[in-house]
Amino acid sequence: MSQIFTLLSVGFLPAMSALIIAYGLWKRAPIYDYFIEGAKSGLKTAVEILPFLIGIFIAINSLTSSGILNLIDLLLAPLLTALEVPAQLLPLMFLRAISGSGSLIILQDILENVGPDSYAGRVACVMTGGCETIIYVLALYFGVTGVKQMRHALKGGLIGYVTGIIVSIVICKFI
Amino acid sequence: MMNLIWAAIFIVSFIYACLAGNLGALNEALTEAASEAVEFIIGLAGIMAMWSGLMEIAERTGLINKLSRLLLPFTRLLFPRQKDPETLSAIIMSFMANIFGAGNSSTVFALRTMEKLDEHNHHSPVASNDMCTFAVVNMAFAPIFPVMAIQIRTELGSEDPYSIVLPSVITASVTILVSVLVCKYLERRN
Numbered sequence: 121m122s123q124i125f126t127l128l129s130v131g132f133l134p135a136m137s138a139l140i141i142a143y144g145l146w147k148r149a150p151i152y153d154y155f156i157e158g159a160k161s162g163l164k165t166a167v168e169i170l171p172f173l174i175g176i177f178i179a180i181n182s183l184t185s186s187g188i189l190n191l192i193d194l195l196l197a198p199l200l201t202a203l204e205v206p207a208q209l210l211p212l213m214f215l216r217a218i219s220g221s222g223s224l225i226i227l228q229d230i231l232e233n234v235g236p237d238s239y240a241g242r243v244a245c246v247m248t249g250g251c252e253t254i255i256y257v258l259a260l261y262f263g264v265t266g267v268k269q270m271r272h273a274l275k276g277g278l279i280g281y282v283t284g285i286i287v288s289i290v291i292c293k294f295i
Numbered sequence: 296m297m298n299l300i301w302a303a304i305f306i307v308s309f310i311y312a313c314l315a316g317n318l319g320a321l322n323e324a325l326t327e328a329a330s331e332a333v334e335f336i337i338g339l340a341g342i343m344a345m346w347s348g349l350m351e352i353a354e355r356t357g358l359i360n361k362l363s364r365l366l367l368p369f370t371r372l373l374f375p376r377q378k379d380p381e382t383l384s385a386i387i388m389s390f391m392a393n394i395f396g397a398g399n400s401s402t403v404f405a406l407r408t409m410e411k412l413d414e415h416n417h418h419s420p421v422a423s424n425d426m427c428t429f430a431v432v433n434m435a436f437a438p439i440f441p442v443m444a445i446q447i448r449t450e451l452g453s454e455d456p457y458s459i460v461l462p463s464v465i466t467a468s469v470t471i472l473v474s475v476l477v478c479k480y481l482e483r484r485n
Contacts, residue, residue: 128395128439128440129395129396129397129438129439129440129442132391132392132395132397133392133395133397133400136349136388137349139358140349140350140352140353140356140358141349141352143353143356143358144352144353144356144358147356147357149352149355149356151352151356154348154351154352154355154356155348155349155351155352156348157348157351158344158347158348158349158350158351158352158354159344159345159347159348159351160344161347161351162340162343162344162345162346162347162348162403163340163343163344163347165343165347165406165407165410166336166339166340166343166344167336167340169336169406170332170333170336173332173335173336174328174329174332174333175301176332177328177329177331177332177335178305178325178328178329179300179301179304179305180328181324181325181327181328181331182304182305182308182309182312182321182324182325182328183304183307183308184324185308185312185317185320185321185323185324186307186308186309186311186312186315186317186320186321187311187312187315187317187320188307188308188311188312188315191311191315220398224443224447227444227447228447231447231448231451232451235451236447236448236451236452236453236456237453237454237455237458242458242459242462245441245444245447245448245459245463246459246462246463246466248441248443248444249437249438249441249444249463249466249467252393252398252401252402252405252433252434252436253434254434255300257405257430257433257434258297258300258430259297259301260402260406261405261406261409261426261429261430261433262297262409262422262426262430264406264409264410264413265409265410265412265413265416265418265422265426266413266416266418266419266420267413267416267419267420267421267422267426268296268420268421269296269420269421269422270296270297270422270427270430271421271422271427271481271482272427272431272477272478272481272482273422273426273427273430273431274296274300275477275481276427276428276430276431276474276477276478276481277430277431277434277435277474279473279474279477280431280434280435280470280471280473280474280477281434281435283469283470283473283474284435284466284467284469284470287465287466287469287470288462288466291462291465291466292462295458295461295462295465
């Protein structure tokens with residue numbers, strides 16, 4: 121089962137590329153010229169989103185370096201203990217919304233402390249799972265559009281985020 | 296809205312750093328932020344150019360049209376009014392890349408989707424329903440196979456590194472379902 125997953129993970133994008141190129145050949149299209157044209161517009165997008173990225177990185181770095189996450193952890197720890205949720209998970213719960221690479225470092229840290237097969241360790245792994253962080257999606261995705269008013273994107277994202285945290289805590293009690 | 300979030304994050308961090316005596320760390324972090332962003336984009340730019348090139352081929356040869364028609368029944372659930380094949384295929388590619396854990400490629404397709412949705416929205420300053428749904432669902436997406444977590448577990452001597460796959464999939468499914476329902480509810484309200 122896990123081998124099938126690995127194969128799919130590794131093979132999907134190469135297979136897509138092969139399909140696209142093979143189809144182009146079959147249609148006798150000037151695929152190389154098309155590729156270059158598309159690559160040029162891709163690079164343009166990359167340059168266009170750089171200012172947004174710098175903005176996000178400034179926000180993320182100031183949050184994590186100021187140490188304010190420690191304060192939030194300290195304040196919320198009693199609440200979590202009351203709910204019988206391992207308090208070691210707190211830093212991950214907040215960092216996960218802000219920084220993907222940062223939360224991997226925290227994950228490693230948690231697993232080293234509590235062991236990868238403990239309840240807290242498994243919850244931490246499941247919690248880390250998500251792909252894109254909220255602030256990254258909001259700034260970057262809407263950065264390429266003309267949108268100034270994001271309507272319910274933030275609210276929806278936050279509700280989904282909290283749902284993910286709660287479900288990961290509950291599901292690991294059963295599986 | 297971004298104005299407010301961005302300013303709030305920075306001001307709160309600054310005040311706390313002053314109180315906690317972390318100004319030195321904040322100073323260092325700020326200088327690093329800008330160059331980190333540039334380093335990150337250099338890595339992303341290559342992937343972006345490659346996928347944009349390949350998608351250009353797929354678009355001009357008509358492959359995208361065919362694929363998106365095939366997957367229309369699925370996308371119709373999330374984006375009932377969206378008919379444009381290029382937008383639909385970008386959405387699907389973004390989701391697929393996410394499922395298979397290719398985060399950077401997924402971002403490329405996501406940005407492409409947002410550009411297309413912006414065109415359909417006539418570059419309006421108010422986000423469309425499809426934009427919100429797409430952004431929120433993408434935040435909730437998780438790879439079927441969380442490679443990094445499994446790798447860390449293996450290194451730390453877990454008895455069954457893969458035991459988190461099933462709970463991860465269930466968590467992601469529930470989160471996506473809730474996110475979609477929340478979006479559909481909120482879009483009707485405002």
